[in-house]
Amino acid sequence: MAAVEVRTDRFVLRPWRESDLDVLAQAATDPHITSITTVPATYTTDAGYAFLRRMTELSAGGVTVPRAIAEQATGSVVGHISLRLRDLDLGRVGLGYWVLPSARGRGVAGESVAGLADWALHRLGCWRVELCIAPWNEPSKRVARSAGFVREGLLRSWQVMGGRRSDVEMFSRIRPPAPEPDDD
Numbered sequence: 001m002a003a004v005e006v007r008t009d010r011f012v013l014r015p016w017r018e019s020d021l022d023v024l025a026q027a028a029t030d031p032h033i034t035s036i037t038t039v040p041a042t043y044t045t046d047a048g049y050a051f052l053r054r055m056t057e058l059s060a061g062g063v064t065v066p067r068a069i070a071e072q073a074t075g076s077v078v079g080h081i082s083l084r085l086r087d088l089d090l091g092r093v094g095l096g097y098w099v100l101p102s103a104r105g106r107g108v109a110g111e112s113v114a115g116l117a118d119w120a121l122h123r124l125g126c127w128r129v130e131l132c133i134a135p136w137n138e139p140s141k142r143v144a145r146s147a148g149f150v151r152e153g154l155l156r157s158w159q160v161m162g163g164r165r166s167d168v169e170m171f172s173r174i175r176p177p178a179p180e181p182d183d184d
């Protein structure tokens with residue numbers, strides 16, 4: 001799993017590399033990203049390298065698969081997407097993501113989320129892909145819908161987000177069971 005790369009029309013979702021350090025400096029300027037992810041709120045070179053090391057360790061551990069979203073045409077990294085495998089043995093995985101402010105509004109998140117969800121459902125063989133989205137996060141809810149996810153409901157006090165207990169809206173995509181064979 002550590003080396004897996006997933007391709008969409010425009011992007012390759014690939015492991016983070018040490019040479020991606022400048023991307024973290026840009027991501028750290030966005031308070032939305034730093035408030036709900038582990039991107040360091042106060043960027044330093046050391047904090048950036050620590051983030052990249054953690055991504056490599058998580059990949060090797062096999063419970064979370066973090067991937068940089070890189071443009072196929074230029075190689076530029078424009079965001080991050082992560083697959084959580086904690087409940088894979090139950091057939092469920094989760095996704096988290098962010099996109100650099102300079103790359104937003106071009107469908108980066110929608111295409112990457114759709115591509116990694118397709119991969120999880122059809123190549124990894126899981127049955128359900130989940131997105132937990134804060135109720136105020138309208139852009140992320142639009143990403144979910146554009147990637148074919150369906151809103152299921154509000155989970156009250158579900159997790160800590162940005163340092164405080166938060167409700168989340170649960171969105172999912174599922175793999176339909178194969179049809180039963182005809183009796184006749």
Ligand SMILES: CC(C)(COP(=O)(O)OP(=O)(O)OC[C@H]1O[C@@H](n2cnc3c(N)ncnc32)[C@H](O)[C@@H]1OP(=O)(O)O)[C@@H](O)C(=O)NCCC(=O)NCCS
Nearest residue numbers: 032097098099104105106107108109110139140142143146
């Ligand atoms: C949410 C986020 C990932 C969206 O990335 P993106 O690449 O700009 O998303 P897309 O271009 O695929 O846009 C998806 C939809 O959101 C809409 N959108 C984008 N920014 C928006 C905004 N500020 N307000 C409302 N809608 C917005 C787009 O118009 C598009 O809607 P459409 O498909 O109906 O036209 C990005 O804003 C981000 O990184 N936010 C901070 C981190 C975060 O919230 N991560 C998600 C945690 S669940």
